[in-house]
Amino acid sequence: MSESRWRLIGGIGLILAGLLALASLWFEVPLAGLFWGLLLTLGGVAFLGVMLSRREAWWAAFPAFPLLGIGALVLLGSLAPQVTRYLGGVLVLGSIGVGFLVVYLQRREFWWALIPAGTMFTLAVVSLADSVLPADSGGWIFLAGLGLTFLALYLLPGPGGTRMTWPLYPAVILLVFAGLLFLGATALGRYFWPAALILIGLFLVYRALRPRRV
Template sequence: MNSAKTSIIAGIVLMAVGGLLLLDLLNVVESAAYVPALIFAAAGVVFLSVFSRSRENWWAAIPGSVFLGLAAVITATQLTEGRFGAAYLFLFMAAGFAAVYLREQANWWALIPCGVMFTLAIIVALPQGLPGMTVPAVLFLGLAATFGLLSLVPVKADGHTARMKWPLIPAAVLGVMGVIFGLQATALLISGDFAVPAVMILAGIALLVYAYYARHDRQHKAPGHLGPPYSG
């Protein structure tokens, strides 16, 4: 980072801290409550400035989003008495991993923690008093959606671009478990004893479907393969 950007960031931080101290002297706000948030925000801005300099600095989006998320949590805790505070941290972290993928699409793995963080943000923001199986249902459905979307992402491999199919397996298994927990949460499932065998059967079907399509693709891409013989 060049000296000009460092001076700008340091100047903004000093002005903000000075303003908070002045408001504290005037009994307008308690500056001690917001100084940590300001420090975390300044650290996050520093990492984001590093992130913006070069494509090779994609890693800086992760600590930058964490520091900004911590600043948001502290600020939200002061303004809303702690409600939904942790959700902001997970949302910022999800945005950080999304930025890692958008900066360098070879980092497709970043979409997995991005989806996990976004799912956790939803879980934290859920209202109180929901049925006990609601949280597991949201968790598994969110993870299933994450792997399902991952299967739609084009990935470069062996000189060509293709979509990955292995994420469909965890997406199917997690989706089935999420639906089962959702049914249990709404009292539509008679007994939870059927959950394990149902998941095993559906997971086996998903594996067979995946194996069929994988074999079909290999045969289609094999040299000299001209398709099925003509009959008629």
């Protein structure tokens, strides 16, 4: 899209934002949220246009998507405030994660961007889980999200197209701890450790009683 087209879109958007501000003053209608939400969204669109117009402008993804996410949150706060109770953290944290993910998709040599992307997505899920799941669910979800992030880093091509092996170690450790916390946070956890002890004991008894080969 040409630069003049982006200027036209930005100009129209600013005019609409100004009209909303005037309507809020003249008719005493609470449109401030719509005004700021639209203004933040326009800022995100502007940075998005910069990113799409030049490949070397990958950095514009960092302000573009958070501005879009915060703008959407402010608009929802004005139009449907009850929704923001559940989606507030998802929109803000998730939009930051999208910014890092887009940077990685544009520049595959920036493999490091997957780590903050996965962390932000994980925190977004945790914020949603805190609203709909028991209070002790956030710990294992956070560790599982980080573990899956490192697992994705292990599975995807690294610098030069070669697979990196080191992310597998934190992935396994985090996923194991996430599983243990999950068991501890559910009713299943009460039976896990007794069952594990019985299985280990049966294995030792089997090894002790198994006939030895001469």
